[in-house]
Amino acid sequence: MKSPGVIYVTACPVGCTTALTDTALQLREGLLRRCSSCGQLLSSASEARYSETMAQFDDSAFNVTIGGAQARRDAVARKRLTRIAALLGKIPRDIRLCDVGCSRGQFVAAAIAGGFSAEGVEPAPQIAQAARDAGLPVRTGLLEDQQYADASFDALTLFEVVEHLRSPLPLLAECRRVLKPGGILLISTGNAASWTAAAMGAHWDYFDMARDGGHVSFFNPRSMARLAANAGFSVERIDTARVKFHDRENTPRWRYAAGKLLAEALNLPARFAGRGHDMLAWLRKPAQ
Numbered sequence: 271m272k273s274p275g276v277i278y279v280t281a282c283p284v285g286c287t288t289a290l291t292d293t294a295l296q297l298r299e300g301l302l303r304r305c306s307s308c309g310q311l312l313s314s315a316s317e318a319r320y321s322e323t324m325a326q327f328d329d330s331a332f333n334v335t336i337g338g339a340q341a342r343r344d345a346v347a348r349k350r351l352t353r354i355a356a357l358l359g360k361i362p363r364d365i366r367l368c369d370v371g372c373s374r375g376q377f378v379a380a381a382i383a384g385g386f387s388a389e390g391v392e393p394a395p396q397i398a399q400a401a402r403d404a405g406l407p408v409r410t411g412l413l414e415d416q417q418y419a420d421a422s423f424d425a426l427t428l429f430e431v432v433e434h435l436r437s438p439l440p441l442l443a444e445c446r447r448v449l450k451p452g453g454i455l456l457i458s459t460g461n462a463a464s465w466t467a468a469a470m471g472a473h474w475d476y477f478d479m480a481r482d483g484g485h486v487s488f489f490n491p492r493s494m495a496r497l498a499a500n501a502g503f504s505v506e507r508i509d510t511a512r513v514k515f516h517d518r519e520n521t522p523r524w525r526y527a528a529g530k531l532l533a534e535a536l537n538l539p540a541r542f543a544g545r546g547h548d549m550l551a552w553l554r555k556p557a558q
């Protein structure tokens with residue numbers, strides 16, 4: 271299948287100058303390409319396809335979580351907040367945090383509940399409004415639009431943001447500017463070097479733009495470390511977690527069950543090997 275129109279991502283978003291080469295992974299938008307220097311995988315989606323699939327983020331009903339899913343999300347948020355405080359060596363009350371691309375503000379709410387001084391920035395206007403309607407301090411727009419003073423924040427979080435960007439370096443430069451020296455930047459994204467991605471190939475759901483709008487840039491721990499270095503951050507650690515071999519919807523039940531057992535057995539080794547499909551990069555703005 272050929273991708274009509276201008277290709278959205280034409281160079282390695284990490285900042286490598288080497289050419290992109292085709293992989294054998296055929297997506298609906300065309301072949302995935304790879305940076306031969308850092309291994310970053312890039313979509314061949316056109317600009318039109320990118321814009322079309324990004325539109326889902328401005329539906330005011332997007333990303334509403336309820337019941338058990340919300341409880342799990344809150345537990346994950348608390349764990350991340352605890353580690354942010356530990357890395358900063360501060361108590362929550364003394365930590366000013368901004369969640370960039372905060373969607374409906376669930377992480378902001380969890381941080382406020384945990385005693386942090388927290389706020390959010392969200393480019394999709396309807397979602398940002400929904401967050402404000404829920405009483406959360408969320409601004410509409412890009413971080414770059416907000417004109418925060420230098421060294422405003424102790425911590426910034428970018429959850430599921432960088433995979434949408436053809437050039438994340440300007441955003442990371444702004445993060446560095448508004449962070450205090452020694453401040454923490456936490457980035458979450460998928461891991462294209464995961465066992466899940468290796469097993470599912472082109473069918474990895476993270477590659478599916480119809481499901482995850484605007485996913486065009488797929489990191490691995492090496493390319494993430496290089497992005498951090500190019501943006502002037504030091505790497506505290508890059509963690510990966512979780513393994514999955516099948517989608518429940520498209521797999522016979524016995525096969526799904528067997529795959530799930532194997533995946534669960536591999537959860538721990540995946541963490542040690544850096545092969546889990548959820549990646550968390552803990553970065554720090556150098557003190558000097």
Ligand SMILES: [Zn+2]
Nearest residue numbers: 282286305308
């Ligand atoms: Zn690269």
